[in-house]
Amino acid sequence: MSEENNPHEEEITNNPLESTETITKVTGMYKEWFLDYASYVILERAVPAIDDGFKPVQRRILHSMKDLDDGRYNKVANIVGHTMQYHPHGDASIGDAMVQIGQKELLIDMQGNWGNTLTGDRAAASRYIEARLSKFALDVVFNAKTTGWQASYDGRRKEPVNLPVKFPMLLAQGGEGIAVGLSTKILPHNFIELIDASIKHLKGKTFKILPDFLTGGIADFTNYNEGKRGGKVRVRAKISQLDKKTLVINEIPFGTTTTTLIESIIKANEKGKIKIKKIEDNTAAEVEILVHLPTGISPDKTIDALYAFTNCENSISPLCCVIENNKPVFIGVHEVLRKSTDNTVALLKRELEIQLNELEEQWHFASLERIFIENRIYRDIEEEETWDGVIKAIDLGLQPHIKHLKRAITEEDIVRLTEIRIKKISKFDIDKAKQFIEGLEDKIAEVKHHLENLITYAVDYFKRLKSTYGEGKERKTEIRIFDDIEATKVVIRNTKLYVNREEGFVGTSLKKDEYVTDCSDIDDIIVFKKDGSMLVTRVDAKTFVGKDIIHLAIFKKNDKRTVYNMMYRDGKNGPSYMKRFTVTSITRDKDYDLANGNKGSLVHYFTANPNGEAEVVTINLRAVGSVKKLKWDIDFSDLTIKGRASRGNTITKYPIKKVEFKAAGVSTLKPRKIWFDDAVQRLNVDERGELLGEFKAEDKLLIATQSGKVKAVKPDLAMHFEEDMIVLEKWNPKKPISAIYFDGEKERYYVKRFLIDQVDKEELFISEHPKSQLEIIATDYRPVAEVQFSKRSLEAVEVDFESFIAVKGIKAQGNQLTTDKIKQVNLLESLPYEEPTVNDVEVVDEEDVSEEDSNSDEGQITMF
Numbered sequence: 083m084s085e086e087n088n089p090h091e092e093e094i095t096n097n098p099l100e101s102t103e104t105i106t107k108v109t110g111m112y113k114e115w116f117l118d119y120a121s122y123v124i125l126e127r128a129v130p131a132i133d134d135g136f137k138p139v140q141r142r143i144l145h146s147m148k149d150l151d152d153g154r155y156n157k158v159a160n161i162v163g164h165t166m167q168y169h170p171h172g173d174a175s176i177g178d179a180m181v182q183i184g185q186k187e188l189l190i191d192m193q194g195n196w197g198n199t200l201t202g203d204r205a206a207a208s209r210y211i212e213a214r215l216s217k218f219a220l221d222v223v224f225n226a227k228t229t230g231w232q233a234s235y236d237g238r239r240k241e242p243v244n245l246p247v248k249f250p251m252l253l254a255q256g257g258e259g260i261a262v263g264l265s266t267k268i269l270p271h272n273f274i275e276l277i278d279a280s281i282k283h284l285k286g287k288t289f290k291i292l293p294d295f296l297t298g299g300i301a302d303f304t305n306y307n308e309g310k311r312g313g314k315v316r317v318r319a320k321i322s323q324l325d326k327k328t329l330v331i332n333e334i335p336f337g338t339t340t341t342t343l344i345e346s347i348i349k350a351n352e353k354g355k356i357k358i359k360k361i362e363d364n365t366a367a368e369v370e371i372l373v374h375l376p377t378g379i380s381p382d383k384t385i386d387a388l389y390a391f392t393n394c395e396n397s398i399s400p401l402c403c404v405i406e407n408n409k410p411v412f413i414g415v416h417e418v419l420r421k422s423t424d425n426t427v428a429l430l431k432r433e434l435e436i437q438l439n440e441l442e443e444q445w446h447f448a449s450l451e452r453i454f455i456e457n458r459i460y461r462d463i464e465e466e467e468t469w470d471g472v473i474k475a476i477d478l479g480l481q482p483h484i485k486h487l488k489r490a491i492t493e494e495d496i497v498r499l500t501e502i503r504i505k506k507i508s509k510f511d512i513d514k515a516k517q518f519i520e521g522l523e524d525k526i527a528e529v530k531h532h533l534e535n536l537i538t539y540a541v542d543y544f545k546r547l548k549s550t551y552g553e554g555k556e557r558k559t560e561i562r563i564f565d566d567i568e569a570t571k572v573v574i575r576n577t578k579l580y581v582n583r584e585e586g587f588v589g590t591s592l593k594k595d596e597y598v599t600d601c602s603d604i605d606d607i608i609v610f611k612k613d614g615s616m617l618v619t620r621v622d623a624k625t626f627v628g629k630d631i632i633h634l635a636i637f638k639k640n641d642k643r644t645v646y647n648m649m650y651r652d653g654k655n656g657p658s659y660m661k662r663f664t665v666t667s668i669t670r671d672k673d674y675d676l677a678n679g680n681k682g683s684l685v686h687y688f689t690a691n692p693n694g695e696a697e698v699v700t701i702n703l704r705a706v707g708s709v710k711k712l713k714w715d716i717d718f719s720d721l722t723i724k725g726r727a728s729r730g731n732t733i734t735k736y737p738i739k740k741v742e743f744k745a746a747g748v749s750t751l752k753p754r755k756i757w758f759d760d761a762v763q764r765l766n767v768d769e770r771g772e773l774l775g776e777f778k779a780e781d782k783l784l785i786a787t788q789s790g791k792v793k794a795v796k797p798d799l800a801m802h803f804e805e806d807m808i809v810l811e812k813w814n815p816k817k818p819i820s821a822i823y824f825d826g827e828k829e830r831y832y833v834k835r836f837l838i839d840q841v842d843k844e845e846l847f848i849s850e851h852p853k854s855q856l857e858i859i860a861t862d863y864r865p866v867a868e869v870q871f872s873k874r875s876l877e878a879v880e881v882d883f884e885s886f887i888a889v890k891g892i893k894a895q896g897n898q899l900t901t902d903k904i905k906q907v908n909l910l911e912s913l914p915y916e917e918p919t920v921n922d923v924e925v926v927d928e929e930d931v932s933e934e935d936s937n938s939d940e941g942q943i944t945m946f
Contacts, residue, residue, distance in 0.1 A: 120262035124410055128259030129266050132404040133244040135252030139179045142168040145242055147215050148224050155193050155212035162208055170235045181205045186255050189219040200369055202339030218551045222249045228432050246429050250276045250422040266403035269293035273555040277548045280423040284537050295559045298333035302564040308414030309402040316564055319394040323381045331371040338393050340365045346393040354576025355391040382800045386572040427540045438529045445522040453483045454499050455510045565762045575600030583631040589624035598634050608637035614650050614677030614685050618668045632688050640666050645694040647718045649687040649741055653680030658738050661730025662721045687741035693779055694751035700742040709736055719750050753778045756797050765799050775812035784813035790848035790856045794841045820860040820883040822907055826853025834896030835889045847892050857907045864913035872903040
């Protein structure tokens with residue numbers, strides 16, 4: 083590169099006699115050329131404009147399709163070639179952009195194989211597929227009269243600066259792109275909801291819009307932040323339980339395909355995070371992925387694990403960046419909708435003004451034409467020999483009749499009058515001409531009314547779009563608040579934990595030593611040792627934790643129901659103590675002393691109780707000195723549950739020979755209160771939602787669905803519930819379940835009452851015929867229902883379930899109610915019933931005890 087060609091080049095000569103090297107500074111080039119390139123990419127390639135919602139390539143594709151539009155399909159290859167007159171890039175990029183527009187199912191009417199957004203299959207080659215503009219696109223995207231034009235890149239043609247789009251197209255389609263130094267990711271929103279929001283904005287009301295995806299699925303928009311920087315959207319697949327061994331995925335999260343989803347599930351299975359038997363992909367027009375589970379694997383736990391370890395749950399970070407006034411700006415989707423709606427109003431106003439001007443010009447010339455013919459002014463030009471004379475003669479003849487016209491007559495108007503054919507003059511009908519002019523006046527008045535009431539006109543415009551094109555565009559993505567899934571609680575125990583108690587090693591590689599439990603590589607383990615110390619550490623292949631291990635288990639953080647019962651000697655010759663405590667939080671890999679910290683302490687007895695059980699033990703003392711009573715029993719239930727740092731209660735100051743287990747005890751914890759949070763469709767113990775009751779270890783949940791299924795199961799916080807669930811309550815085994823249902827095979831209605839005799843098993847309590855349908859279900863002791871019939875001649879009847887039928891088995895058909903068609907069944911107030919009283923055993927509440935309780939005595943139980 084010579085210095086004349088580049089002003090930024092500076093020549094440095096190392097040899098004074100001869101120039102051998104040339105060094106070029108690129109600072110200036112970078113500053114000018116790179117910034118030019120960055121601006122070009124941002125404005126002309128990657129970021130959509132706020133005015134019409136399109137990137138340049140999309141705008142040029144649609145403009146080309148309008149050029150070619152004749153109502154018939156065109157080969158996509160032909161459209162791509164035509165677009166290259168406007169877009170200075172290769173045909174591949176244009177073809178890909180066109181397929182993306184088509185797959186959004188809004189602007190392009192497609193024919194042929196355009197690919198599958200569900201499976202990720204690509205579209206066929208552009209020579210095999212066809213396209214034309216949709217009716218919606220022709221309605222809202224184009225209007226040559228309101229379009230601003232500019233020269234194409236080679237100056238041969240004119241292309242739109244922006245298309246006059248009268249709809250929030252950017253939010254409907256969404257869009258993403260990566261430019262130089264910035265990117266954009268605008269999520270698609272629901273067609274109908276955008277129209278409703280635009281109408282609310284026009285009426286001065288507040289609105290809220292949230293994304294909606296063609297793939298469906300479930301989404302949590304709690305942190306959407308209007309699509310601005312820092313926002314976050316969590317999307318999940320819709321997973322349901324087909325049966326005890328099969329899960330079915332019917333909808334996938336945005337940004338994934340069935341192929342990538344299945345690959346992530348297989349990878350998680352190979353890593354041992356989840357455990358599946360096999361997976362089937364039956365996806366065609368709709369998604370259907372069947373996940374088959376091995377025997378003994380919990381479907382509920384597997385659903386959570388799929389969300390935790392696979393692409394069944396993804397997180398999306400939106401970033402709304404648009405081009406406004408020829409520069410990129412970062413704004414929220416609400417502001418985008420407001421600007422788009424205001425732009426639509428401005429375009430509608432411009433269209434009305436153009437229409438009014440055209441109508442007034444029509445009215446003006448129609449009035450001139452009527453005057454010209456009705457008053458035979460054309461005869462005034464018969465004797466004129468020059469063109470100027472003809473013009474003057476017509477102008478003179480019109481003057482007495484033009485006082486009612488709205489503007490002055492121009493020479494152009496007169497020239498148009500001279501072009502009227504003799505045939506039209508000879509067949510001129512004054513009445514028809516008058517009616518035509520009156521019709522134009524009505525149209526002018528209507529347009530003026532719209533301009534005077536522009537907001538009302540715009541609202542009606544949006545309502546027309548909704549009624550014309552809104553069918554089938556209902557929301558597909560379910561809005562829900564997600565509960566956080568803890569990976570440690572749902573991970574499959576894919577390896578085994580072993581311990582060498584004497585040498586003090588634990589780990590997954592000690593296969594020759596004692597097996598403890600199944601575990602995962604993300605679990606923590608809690609270790610108790612003979613000297614009264616405790617340690618929590620991460621699962622590893624081999625870890626030294628200390629000798630004389632007495633208890634080892636998987637550690638659950640914040641577990642208030644696992645209670646440890648312990649008896650220990652304080653130091654070498656000190657007294658012995660007993661205590662009950664929980665371990666809810668710790669610092670990993672830190673040694674905790676559960677005794678008093680004196681050297682030589684020794685644990686006499688230790689148990690871990692997952693539900694707060696308190697056993698009875700026998701104390702045996704050594705025969706020393708004058709001690710008379712060498713043996714007695716102690717019940718751990720007499721102790722209060724405290725923190726791990728508490729000293730406990732004194733047992734004896736004399737040496738203990740041994741402690742023997744005598745009898746198992748019951749839980750001393752209160753029944754656990756369980757709530758159901760309808761927002762996330764999950765059980766919890768955090769007082770969120772509706773209280774279902776207090777549950778002991780043996781208590782069950784009653785669940786019934788609209789499809790006629792019922793089950794009594796142990797409550798589990800990881801449980802998932804069917805969408806058609808209609809009953810969720812604490813189960814009383816003695817309380818009958820009452821129902822009215824329609825038998826599809828016999829085509830009549832039945833009443834039945836039954837008890838559940840098999841727990842933890844889902845059973846169908848209506849007939850299996852596909853037309854069978856549950857009308858109503860009641861769980862009171864003595865329910866009463868009102869039955870209304872479809873025939874107006876039939877009066878409503880009351881059904882007292884207790885009198886109508888006795889309690890029978892769940893498989894019994896029941897007693898026939900009627901063969902007439904039922905319109906509606908309503909539950910009335912139940913008849914009174916007094917439940918028998920039950921004397922409950924008093925139990926101790928779970929206490930929130932500080933882990934750092936002082937080492938104070940809790941009082942003596944026995945001392946000798």
